[in-house]
Amino acid sequence: MIRWLQAWVADWMDCIDFPLLIGLLLILSTSLIVLSSAGAAEGQHFVLAQGARFAAGLVAMLLIARIPPHRLRAWTPIIFAFTLALMPVVFAVGSGRSARLWINLGFFYLQPGELLKLSVPMMVAWYLHRVVLPPSWTSIAICGLIIGIPSALIIQQPDLGTGLLVAASGAFALYLAGMHWWRIGLFVGSGMASLPIAWQFLHEYQKNRILTFVYPESDPLGTGWNIIQSKIAIGSGGWFGKGLGNSTQAKLDYLPEHTTDFLFSVLSEEWGWIGVIFVFSLYIFVIGRCLWIAANARDGYSRILVGALAMTFSVYVLVNGGMVVGLLPVVGVPMPLLSYGGTSAVSLLAGFGIVMSAKAHRKFLGA
Amino acid sequence: MIRSLRRQRIKNNIAESEQFRRRSFIGFLCIAMAMGGLAFGYFRLQVLQHQEYQLRSDANRIKPRPIVPARGLIYDRNGKLLADNIPAYRLELVPEQIEDIDKTVLDLKKIISLGNEDIEAFQQARKATRRFRPVVLKLRLNEEERAKLAINRYRLPGVEVVPYLTRRYPYENMFAHVIGYVGRVDAKDLEKMGDSKFAALSHTGKSGLEKYYEEVLRGEIGYESVETNAQGRPLKTIGMQQASPGYDIQLSIDADLQRTTIEAFGELQGAAVAVDPRTGEILAMVSLPLFDPNLFINGISHTDYRALTENLSRPLFDRNLHGGTPPGSTIKPFVGLAGLESGLRKPEDKILSTGEFFLPGVSRGFRDSHHGGHGWVNLQESIAQSVNTYYYKLAVDLGIQRFDAYMKKYGFGQKTGIDLYGENTGVMPSPESKQKRFKQAWYPGDTVNAGIGQGMWIVTPLQLAQATAALANNGERNHLHLLKAKRQGFQGQWQPEPLRASEQIANDQAHINAVKEGMWGTVNGSRGTARAIAVGAQYTIAGKTGTAQKVSRKGNISLNPNQLALNQRHQALFIGYAPAENPKIAVAVVVEHGGFGATTAAPIARKMMDAWLLPKLPPAQAPAEPVKATNAAPVPATPAPDTTP
16 A cells, blocks of 8 residues: 555656756745735735645646646647637637636636647647658748637737737747748748738737837826836835835835736835846746756657747746836736736646656657 | 658658757747846846935835914904914815816715815816825815715725814904905915925915915924825825924904994994004004905805905905095194294294185185184194194295105105005105196195195005104104014913114104194194094093095096095094093094094094093093992002003
């Protein structure tokens, strides 16, 4: 009996990449500590709720880590089709403040966009696994469809942030698959050239966000308020910060969304530049570890999928980190695993489950 | 299609793996560099620009909140409260914290009653105020309104009910012109005060003493640093700079005398001033009709204001300060004094009054009040009987230049320097002023008219009172003033206001005595013009009556005086002092459309003197309070000590 238990535990332990797990746990603890201060007004249950979501996410991560990559690969088209099919549903019955983003499942608000963040790179990796690399024009075109349709649907919701992240995850898969540099250059170049046209299709509030980004002081009490207050929070933090629980910007309500999109501003205010560097280091470590696992994965599917997930993760950090400090326009991208919010944390941790699965099963998978 | 591709090129896992390693390494480098750049972005804000953002963070949360000290109180000479502060609540809006102000105002209108005037004033003030400063929407909320606002407060961010002290004048209209009133601070006031901190004041002195002693009464505004949240709600106090309260001031005015004076006028209108000749203290100062200064404190309504401004009797007009009238015969004692001082007359010199005075070469005569004249009269008789011819001749002998010089010496044609703003200097009868006002040359007849205080001569009741007080005080003129003492805070000691140096208006005391003898005769002589007021007086009065034609004709059109507004018609005047041998009160009374000075103005003066002097007489002599002898002890023969300072 005991031996069986030992074997069972050892089996589980095999699935876990401890350096990655420790990095993730450090980030999650940081999140709970900062939330307990920034969300003080919302009450203690606020932190507990986030802790519960993290726990759920960690369980999901461990469960997914047990799934061998070849099985995941086999299910990929079905998963992709299912998540894509949720999009029309959210259009029909979805809820949300300014955009229809969530499906109310009674106990949980499901955000199909979040699921697509996983299923799109999975599908691209699945496809690229089957074709000769570097991808040909035909392969690129097919990947373009796999990426483009869900992204366009999400942007239509409208949720520009998630849409761009989904598109980015697919694009990273293509990049990692060895798409020729000149082809990448061609895409990036034509993308840049079409920006003025894309501008026409943006919603008014999205245009405003970008305009505010360029001139935040033009409307300091309206749309510029968030950026200005966030910069004040960050700048007043100094080297070592005001100390835990001393964020005046959040406590006195000057900083809106201080538990979600602008949580990192609160961390910067309370922990200072040292705290920022600490969190950035954790993120770089996690990303680096994931890329290392990807590079050592034995099959193309795991490699491309894990690599794409890791790089997408970095986009979260860069976009949110750049947005709160005023270097990028405000798009609704949370700081991964730090900001308050359920679906994002669970789907990110599920993604790390795939990473761990790739790590755990590399020895069983031959060429 | 996939199959066909596969046929052309073989999938090479090792090559793909190598390719991936390279790509992921480059990717990682890019990410690390981007993170490094981002970290520098944070470094710039948090380390390089930290000072600036620290300041902005503090400025964000720490807001200075002005502490406005209570305005100083105003007392009369006996400690009766003439202006006090009562607690009230006002409704303020902070524009910065309100998304749609017009909507909020509409919402508030559903909760409490808001007049269009309130809203207009609010919109106007809002334009002149910075967005984060509160703007008053309504003053003096009642209890019900406060309760309703408290219930709805949660859905009205940026709307505050603020306690404050508001001014109140318990005597209502009695001191309307003297004390004046405070009103809401407006953009013009702020500009004048020059410092934005005064925006914290809700009220400022707009007229009268409230305006003159604004800085004394106001005190020094203090500051409290409060931590406020983004909605502007103060959470805790961080620092404090105490406010210092304004001074309470005590006036020389006696509220009882003021009341008696107003009542003595009855239905009549005009002006009266009572002065203590020994100090220059104003004891009463009345301009009728009155108005209620309480109306102005929180913004007067259009209807009330129109009623005041459209009233032909002009209640807002302070007759003592801004008004004026020809002095009429009340000027005679002063012209007589000028005659003695110049050496042209001796007190015993006699002049023949035939009933009419002729200038050489002018056929139209100047009349005496008595048909057929008064006969031969000396100075004393000329004052007591108000003999015009004596003064016609004297004015001609003096000549208008010398005449004016003496009158100016007695205080006419210049400000008395009383502690109120906007005092009128009056107009002297001179060739220059006639040229200026009427573009006409000066005729010898004008000099004759000036001799009896008629013509284009304007003196203010204050000037008359001042000159009378100077005569009463044996030529020693004291500076007229209203402020008697001040103190800082309720526990403070009253500090008496130092008296200014007095001036002597005459060269020879005998000249003053001669004139005073004449004024004694007016009331006490057998042919005195005001002998009626001496009846029943327990002290001796001296004085002079007068009647002034304010407008005799305008251009060539004769006006029927009965169709003119009261203040445009003939004025009855009386100046006087008492007790004659040791004057403690000097008065000047002007009654508009009063007929003759002796019949309307003099009795008012008598009542004022009674009110001031009788309570101070030894009790046995005062009939107002009959003393019941409770024992056989004799009443002390010595007079009671004088209680007036």
